[in-house]
Amino acid sequence: MRKMLAAAVSRVLSSVSQKPARRVLVASCNFSNDAKFEIKKCDLHRLEKGPPGTAVLTREDGLKYYRMMQVIRRMELKADQLYKQKFIRGFCHLCDGQEACCVGLEAGINPTDHVITSYRAHGFCYTRGISVRGILAELTGRRGGCAKGKGGSMHMYTKNFYGGNGIVGSQGPLGTAYNMAALWKLPCVFVCENNFYGMGTSVERAAATPEYYKRGNFIPGLRVDGMDVLCVREATKFAADFCRSGKGPILMELQTYRYHGHSMSDPGVSYRTREEIQNVRNKSDPIMILKNRMVSNNLASIEELKEIDFDVRKEVDDAAQFAITDPEPHLDELGHHIYSSNPPFEVRGTNQWIKFKSLS
Structure with a gap:
């Protein structure tokens, strides 16, 4: 152990004496194994009780969630760049800001469960197991894409994932319609990612009742803080257990927010102010919420998270390079x-x- 530490110190000293290092060696710390947090309680519809108001986060899970959300954030920003450079053509809907939804949902289900999504699905593609390289290469229409370059942003698939259906609402009947799910008590969790804007119209202007978790009417519902990965995880676990116990379907409304416009042709600021977007970034950003929890509860250090950020940036950059050099089908x-x-x-x-x- 002493030899290992001595070697580490020697490497640090030698790097300092030569030139400034791009990466910093983080000394080992005695981190906590886990911490318990109070989370926002869900609003309920046709349910006597809902998910717990507390959640335990282990250091291992926290680091995993943080990395996954950072990958999705960086990947979407890179997709924005590739689109503007005309490497990505056609439709492209980005989900940066909504990372807690896909990461929290995946944390609450099993790999053998099936997920069917609408578009704005790049984050779900990643959490379901598709690599950044496979996603970006699919966006650029290359052979190395997860659908061999023939699907693009709206049509990505992998085992137990049927994603990016381009027709609005088409993922519902592909899974099962509300009525049939309720009649047959099918184990189906319907998820509404409510980012408060339908293309360019706010929910207040478009819906007589914006309480989407009640829209199933005869189907029980939950309204969840979709900007908190722990809230989404606990609600998803509750919903999955509800279905698996034979009680039939359930509906989850995840209240979230997208930072980009509806699609790449939408600047996203003609129907909402830049101040509104910045306010969400400052107060409710899902990555920031998790980061603050982990650092303040000794689950990770700032330096350690910066190291993850560095690795994520390199992974996404390497994937982007592959996505623009891989041959077309x-x-x-x-x-x-x-x-x-x-x-x-x-x-x-x-x-x-x-x-x-x-x-x-």
Whole structure:
């Protein structure tokens, strides 16, 4: 142990004597293993009790959640940059600001559970196991993308994840419609990510009742602080247990906020002020909330979190470089993967003389 420490000190001294180091060696500390936090209680609909008002966060989980949210934040900012550089074409809906929703939801379910989303799904793609490289390469339409470059921002898939459906509300009936889920008491959690704006219209101007967690009517509902990863995690655990126990479906409304506009063509400031966005960043940012909790309760140090930030930035930059240099899919693959399992067959192209072969 002494030799290891001596070697570490020697490396630090040598780096200082030569030139300023870009990264700082963090001395080991006696961190707490876990801490208990009070979290905002959920509003309930057709439920006698809801998720707990406290949550335990372990150091291991805290570091994992922090890194995941930072990856999603950096990845979305990089996607914004690639779109403006015209490497990404078509539609692109970013979810920066909403990181606690996808990270908290994944923390509350099992990897074997199925997730079906609408668009603005890059964060869910990552939490479901797709790499940053696979996501960004899909956005740029390259072979290394998670859907081999043929899906783009709205159509990303991996095991137990069916994501980015482009038609508004289409993910609902793909999973199961409200009525059928209630009739058959199906184990389905319906999730509404309420970021307070439908394209460019605020919920106050668009909805006679903005209490979306009650919209299931005959389906029980929860209204959750979607900017707090612990609130989302505990609510998701509660909802999943509710469904697994045979009580039927449940609806969760996650109150969150997007920093970007609705899509890349929307600057996001024509229907809301820059001050409003900055106020959310200053008071309710999901990464900031988790960071403050961890540092103030000795679950991590500022230096340690900065080291994670550095690694995340490098991972995203490397993935972006791959996403703009990886080859595009060959035209012959245009008809592939129409069916998951089927004998090869011919697919007509743009006219009757152009034929493609479909392979599963």
